[in-house]
Structures are given as C-alpha cells and as structure tokens.
Amino acid sequence: MPRVTATSRTHSNNETNDNSEHELQRKRVKLDLDSGVASPRRSLVTGSSPKIRPGEQRKGSPAHMSATIHKRGSSRLSGPNPLSSTETDKQVVTPQAKSLQSMAVSTAPAKSISLTPGTQQKQPKTPKPSSREPETLNPRLLKKAPASHATRVALVKALYKEFQRLNDELKKTAKGAERKWLLSDQELIVKTLDEEQEVATKKTSIYNTSIRNKILTYKKMSLAQWKDERSKIAQSANINSTESASTAAVESIETGLTPSQEFQFLPRLVFDLTLLDTYGYISKMPSEGDIADAEAAVKACGNTETCDRCTRRFQVFPGRREADGALASNGNCTHHPGKLYYLKRAPGDRSKAERRFKCCQRNYDDEAGGCTTAEHHVFKTTDPKRLAAVLNFAHTPVNPEIPKDRAVSFDCEMGYTVYGLELIRLTAVSWPAGDVLLDILVRPVGEVLDLNTRFSGVRPEDMASAERCDVGSNHQPTMIPKQDPTQKPERRLKIAASPKMARDILFTLISAETPLIGHGLENDLNAARIIHPNCIDTVLLWPHDRGLPMRNGLKYLMETKLNRKIQVEATEGSPEGHDSAEDAQAAGDLVRLKIRDEWKTMQMKGWAVDTGGELMAPSEEWTVVGGAQVKKPNNIN
Incomplete structure (x- = not known):
C-alpha cells in the first residue's frame, strides 16, 4: 500500500483544487498546552452546529473530512483506521492527518463514526414519545388565525388566570370525590388552549367578542359553579371511559352506633308530610267527589294532553282508537331524554342563567330539536285527584306481625301509559342491612306508551316473560343458572298483575310504624298510591342550595358524599337503566351518613x-x- 507524504498531498491539492480540504487546512485545531488535548474552534463545536439529518454527514465535520480523504485516491490514508494513533503497518502520518486525528478524538462521540469506506455515521434511535408533549401558554398554530399572535397570547393568559384562580379555590376545600376535579398545572394549560382553540376555529368571525365573554364568565364564576362544571365534565368522562368507576377510596360509614341504636335515631329524621303538600307529598286521600270531577274534566277535553318530553299537544286513546288501533296521536316524539338544568350563578349575578340538557349537554338556547326520537308522545300528571281516578290512595295499615325494629328503604320505577306515569317496578330493601325484601315488576292499568327503559331499566321482554306472583305467594326472583358455572345465574323478576296487588304485597312487609326511607319519596309513594305517616326522604336530609322544589339527585349525592358511582350507563345508545334495588340501598346509606354527622354533633x-x-x-x-x-x-x- 503506498504511503502518503506531504509532497503527494500538496500535489493532489494543486491538481484538484478541493475547497473542502483547503478550508480544512485554514481551520487549524488549537491545542490546550496544559492538558495536551485537542480543542476545536467555536465554529466546529457540536453544540453550536446545525442538526444533521439521519444518514447525512455534516460538511466540515471529522467524519465528513475523513470520508473526503478516503475518496481521494492519491492521498488515501492506509490501514483499517487512518485516525488511529497506532499504525500497524508503520505508515507515515502527516501533520494534517494528526490534526484530523485530534479533531475526531475531541469532537466525535464514542462509537459514532464508521471508518469503513463507503459507510455513514450511525444515528442514535429517536425515543418514542411516551405521552403528550408538555405545552406552554402559547396559542396553538391554526390554519387561519382569528387575531394577531400578541392578542391571542394576552387572551390565553387572561383565561388561564381565571382557571387557575378557580382551581386554587377548589383545592382549599376539596373533599372526597371533589379531589378528582382538581387540575394540575399542565392540565390547566391544556384546558385553556383547548377552550381558546375551540372559539378560534368555530367562531372565527366573532373571536374577540366570544373569547372575552368566556373570560368574563369565568371571572364571575363562583366556587359552587366551578364545582358543578367540573362534576359534569367528570361524569361525562366516566361515561366514555372503560376504566373502573373510581380509583379513590369509597367513603366508609362508621356511625359509632349499633344497628339497634341507629334505629332509635330514625324518629329524629322523620318529616311531617302535611307541611309539604305544595311539593307533591300527599297526606290526605281524595274524596269520591274529587275523583268524579277529575274524570269529567279529562272527558271534556277529549283526552288531550301535553307531551312531557317535547311539550307538543296530542290525544291519548285508552283501549286504542277504533279506526286504526292507535294509542296516541301526532306522530313520533323528538325530544331530549335528559332533564333541563340551570348552571349555578355567583351571588349578585343577575345575568340570565345558562340552561343545558343532561343527556347531551347541549345548551337550551342553541338546540335545534331533540337528540332522541320515540314512537309516542307521553304525559304525566301530579294532580292527586287524577291519580286517584286510576287507583285511589290507601293508608298503610297497622300490622302487628311486622318486627318493631324494622326499617325499609323503598324505591319504584315508572313507565308511561295512556293514563300517565304508572308503577312498573317496586323494590323494598331492609335497613341498615341492605337485604332485598321485595323486588317485583308491576303490570300497569293502562296500555303502555313507553316503558322509559333508559331510566326504569324495564324492557318489554321482561314484562312479557315474567312469572306472575300474588299476595301470600313466593315473590322472590327466579334464579336461572347459566351453562358456565363461573358466571352468576340470571335473575328474573316476577310480576304483579296490577299496582294494587303490588301495593298489597308491600303491605305484608311494612306497618304504619315502619320508617320508610327513600329519595324523592313523593314520586314513589304517589306511583304506588300509598299514604305513609313515617317517611324519611334524603331529598330533605340533603337539601339543594336553592331549596325546594330544587333537589339534589341521588347519583350526585352518592358521588359527592360517599364517592360511590351508581346509575352508570354501560354505553351510550344502549342504556341499562336504574337498578331500583341499588337506588334503595343508596338512599339507606345516605341516611346512615346523616346519622353519623348528627350523632357527632349530639355528642358534643x-x-x-x-x-x-x-x-x-x-x-x-x-x-x-x-x-x-x-x-x-x-x-x-
């Protein structure tokens, strides 16, 4: 192999006029005289150099210059490693080669340069991002910006400031499930950028006004309103999530009393229903004259009702219309199955409260029709005279055979018929043990318009295949084992032939002295046509901030007070409905929670x-x- 000499290298330079090597000769490497280690000029430092694409060599780098030398046949360095300090074949190394050797040692990372001719430097693998990259308070790049970058930055910071204020206020008072509503610093930034981006893309023409109104809304927002918003977002996330309902610990209920002592406490929680007549609680049976007047009024109007879901007027035909067998007129019903609720306002805020639908979270003012279509229009009535015209009320009889220390949690499910909202399922659970005493389906008086499966959980096939039960017979559900022994057997409820029979079955389990526990008891009692003197309603134990007729939902109370998820729908579009046994047990647990808190106060x-x-x-x-x-x-x- 020919040796490389200074003369041959100079001659090669003159013949080829290689600018890269000429630049190399001009950019000498300085040596640190104290350490003896080569130190490149600032222009050759890796940290200040531009990035190298994968598979490329940066011009002027040691690897690039090494490749250039390899390509020059007249001045090719001999040996397997021309930059090595050890020459196996005792080749002559020129001063320029020594300079290249020093640069390679001082600037190239270990094992990063391939010295085989025709190969390139191996690039390290880029790590895959494990999660979303952190963001800063910098508006996201849009195809069409609605305002200047400086304006967007100022508005983003203003919106972030309000989110941070509300989050800090919540952090001071958060308890139980409320801790899940807190946002980290990065989550606050992401929420701010999401809100700003939504306005910027959907309301481009009125961006400035819309984003400023949003900032003003959160500036006026109270802590209670912020909690309400965070709760709705958390519920929506839980519905779409496949994870468990909650990773936080469920609130345990330790009252400090025995079950018999808790029963002694119950009379302190009983409400006088005679003082609540204006809110739907019925304490007096309608007379025969009242019932006759109600029937005459219905007949005079031709059975014309207002739809409980879409508010359209329609007719109902008990026994079906002779002409075509229809049960109701005016076609299909397009509606929102979720209730309309008001967002809370800050004290002193006199602006119009925003209203939304719970089913789809759509703003009432923006709605253009419902999100669900049903076959029939439906209605309900709360007039006790009209309710009594279908089935009259009855006082709970005194039953000496009922244990004196029994308390019962009670819940009903209702469906729509040609006579309004009727009882279709009745459940009673022992308190505080939670054992199911009674759980049966009920065949209503009128023809069914809608079983309201989304909320009742009762399906037409359940009603059709249910085994009948009577007073005194075995009313326990039928357990049907499955082929797979590891799976729970199917639980089929039996059915009572009428609401009156279902009520009579319940009267075999309770007495007038039995404390009856429930949530929104007036609805359940009116559906079963029962007047009971010893009622404990969790709606009244845990009242709404605005008082009756506003009320906190059972699902909301269980989540905020006990960090427990109930009434969870499996998937959107195929809801399973409420489990009345679960609701009855939940109401009983809320009563125990109230006893715990009240007993602490009494001990003091x-x-x-x-x-x-x-x-x-x-x-x-x-x-x-x-x-x-x-x-x-x-x-x-």
Missing part, C-alpha cells in the same frame, strides 16, 4: 349511650365545654 352537646344501649340525653346539671362534660356554673357548690 352531651348525648351518650347508657349501659343498656339506649341513647341518653345530657343531664340538666352538666354541659359540654371543649368536648368535655362539666357542671353548669349555677350547679357548682
């Missing part, structure tokens, strides 16, 4: 449990100071 006032297990009121001679009992000043000797 001097209440205690005597040796016989009875709740004992504080003595008149003693009071409580700082959590300890002390004698009253006038009783101190």
Whole structure:
C-alpha cells in the first residue's frame, strides 16, 4: 500500500483544487498546552452546529473530512483506521492527518463514526414519545388565525388566570370525590388552549367578542359553579371511559352506633308530610267527589294532553282508537331524554342563567330539536285527584306481625301509559342491612306508551316473560343458572298483575310504624298510591342550595358524599337503566351518613349511650365545654 507524504498531498491539492480540504487546512485545531488535548474552534463545536439529518454527514465535520480523504485516491490514508494513533503497518502520518486525528478524538462521540469506506455515521434511535408533549401558554398554530399572535397570547393568559384562580379555590376545600376535579398545572394549560382553540376555529368571525365573554364568565364564576362544571365534565368522562368507576377510596360509614341504636335515631329524621303538600307529598286521600270531577274534566277535553318530553299537544286513546288501533296521536316524539338544568350563578349575578340538557349537554338556547326520537308522545300528571281516578290512595295499615325494629328503604320505577306515569317496578330493601325484601315488576292499568327503559331499566321482554306472583305467594326472583358455572345465574323478576296487588304485597312487609326511607319519596309513594305517616326522604336530609322544589339527585349525592358511582350507563345508545334495588340501598346509606354527622354533633352537646344501649340525653346539671362534660356554673357548690 503506498504511503502518503506531504509532497503527494500538496500535489493532489494543486491538481484538484478541493475547497473542502483547503478550508480544512485554514481551520487549524488549537491545542490546550496544559492538558495536551485537542480543542476545536467555536465554529466546529457540536453544540453550536446545525442538526444533521439521519444518514447525512455534516460538511466540515471529522467524519465528513475523513470520508473526503478516503475518496481521494492519491492521498488515501492506509490501514483499517487512518485516525488511529497506532499504525500497524508503520505508515507515515502527516501533520494534517494528526490534526484530523485530534479533531475526531475531541469532537466525535464514542462509537459514532464508521471508518469503513463507503459507510455513514450511525444515528442514535429517536425515543418514542411516551405521552403528550408538555405545552406552554402559547396559542396553538391554526390554519387561519382569528387575531394577531400578541392578542391571542394576552387572551390565553387572561383565561388561564381565571382557571387557575378557580382551581386554587377548589383545592382549599376539596373533599372526597371533589379531589378528582382538581387540575394540575399542565392540565390547566391544556384546558385553556383547548377552550381558546375551540372559539378560534368555530367562531372565527366573532373571536374577540366570544373569547372575552368566556373570560368574563369565568371571572364571575363562583366556587359552587366551578364545582358543578367540573362534576359534569367528570361524569361525562366516566361515561366514555372503560376504566373502573373510581380509583379513590369509597367513603366508609362508621356511625359509632349499633344497628339497634341507629334505629332509635330514625324518629329524629322523620318529616311531617302535611307541611309539604305544595311539593307533591300527599297526606290526605281524595274524596269520591274529587275523583268524579277529575274524570269529567279529562272527558271534556277529549283526552288531550301535553307531551312531557317535547311539550307538543296530542290525544291519548285508552283501549286504542277504533279506526286504526292507535294509542296516541301526532306522530313520533323528538325530544331530549335528559332533564333541563340551570348552571349555578355567583351571588349578585343577575345575568340570565345558562340552561343545558343532561343527556347531551347541549345548551337550551342553541338546540335545534331533540337528540332522541320515540314512537309516542307521553304525559304525566301530579294532580292527586287524577291519580286517584286510576287507583285511589290507601293508608298503610297497622300490622302487628311486622318486627318493631324494622326499617325499609323503598324505591319504584315508572313507565308511561295512556293514563300517565304508572308503577312498573317496586323494590323494598331492609335497613341498615341492605337485604332485598321485595323486588317485583308491576303490570300497569293502562296500555303502555313507553316503558322509559333508559331510566326504569324495564324492557318489554321482561314484562312479557315474567312469572306472575300474588299476595301470600313466593315473590322472590327466579334464579336461572347459566351453562358456565363461573358466571352468576340470571335473575328474573316476577310480576304483579296490577299496582294494587303490588301495593298489597308491600303491605305484608311494612306497618304504619315502619320508617320508610327513600329519595324523592313523593314520586314513589304517589306511583304506588300509598299514604305513609313515617317517611324519611334524603331529598330533605340533603337539601339543594336553592331549596325546594330544587333537589339534589341521588347519583350526585352518592358521588359527592360517599364517592360511590351508581346509575352508570354501560354505553351510550344502549342504556341499562336504574337498578331500583341499588337506588334503595343508596338512599339507606345516605341516611346512615346523616346519622353519623348528627350523632357527632349530639355528642358534643352531651348525648351518650347508657349501659343498656339506649341513647341518653345530657343531664340538666352538666354541659359540654371543649368536648368535655362539666357542671353548669349555677350547679357548682
């Protein structure tokens, strides 16, 4: 192999006029005299150089210059590694080659340069991003920006400031399920950018006005309104999520009392229904004259009703219309199955409250028709005289055979018929144990317009295949084992022939003295046509901030008070409905939670449990100071 000399290298340079090598000769490498290690000029430092694409060599880099030398036949360095400090064949290394050797050692990372002719430097593998890249408060790049970048930055920062304020306020008071509503710094930024991007893309022509109105809305928003919004977002996320309902610990209920002592506490939670007549609680049976007047009024109007879902007027035909067998007129019903609710406003805020539908979260003012279509229009009535015209009310009879220490959680499901909203399922659960005492389907009086499966959970095939049960017969569900022994057997409910028979079956399990527990009990009692004197309603135990007739939903209370998910729909479009047994047990748990809180307060006032297990009121001679009992000043000797 020919040796490379300085003369041959100079001659080669003159013949080819290679600019790259000429530049190499001009850009000498400085040596650190103290350490003896080569140090490149600033222009050759890797950190200040442009990025190299995969499979490319940067011009002027040691690897590039090494490849250039390899290509020059007259000045090719011999040996397998021309930059190595050890020459196996005792080749002559010129000063320029030594300079290249020093640059390669000082600037190239280890194992990054391939010295085989015709090969390129191997690039390290780019790690795959494991999650979404962190964002900053910089508006996202849009195809068509609605405003200047400086304007968008200022508005983004203003919106972020309000989100951060509300999140910080929630952080100070968050308890239980509310902790899941808190946002991290990055989540706040993402939420801000999402909100701004939505306005910028959907309302480009009125961007400035829309985004400023949004900022003003959150600036006026109270903590209660922010909680409401975060709760709705969390519920929506849970519906679309395939994960478990909650990863946080479920709130346990330890009242500090035995079951018998909890039962002693119940009379303190009973409400007088005679004071709640204006809110639908019925404490007096309608007379025969009242019922006759109601029937005459219905006949005079030709059975014309207002649809409970879309508010259109239509006619119902009990027994079916003779001409065509129709049950109702005016075609299909397009509606929102979810209820309309108001967003909370800050104290002193007199602006118009925003209304939304729970089913699709669509704004009421923006809606252009419902999101669901049903075959028939439906209606309901709360007039006790009209309810009594279908089936009259009855007082719960005294039954000495019922255990004196029994309390029952009670829940009903209703469906729409030609007579309004009728009972189609009745469930009773023991309290506080939670054992199911009664769970049956009920055949309504009128022809069915809609079983309201989305909420009731009752399907037409359930009603058609159910086995009949009577008073005194076995009303427990039929258990049908499956072929796979590891799966739970199918549970088929039996059916009562009428609402009156279902009520009579319930009367075999409760007495007038039995505490009856439920959520929104007036609806359940009116559906079963029962007047009960001993009622405990969790709607009244945990009232809405705005008072009756506004009320907190059972699902909301269970999530916020006990961090427990109930009434969870499997998938959108195929809802399974509510489980009345689950709802009854949930209402019972809320009562126990109220007992726990009330008992703590009573203990601070001097209440205690005597040796016989009875709740004992504080003595008149003693009071409580700082959590300890002390004698009253006038009783101190």
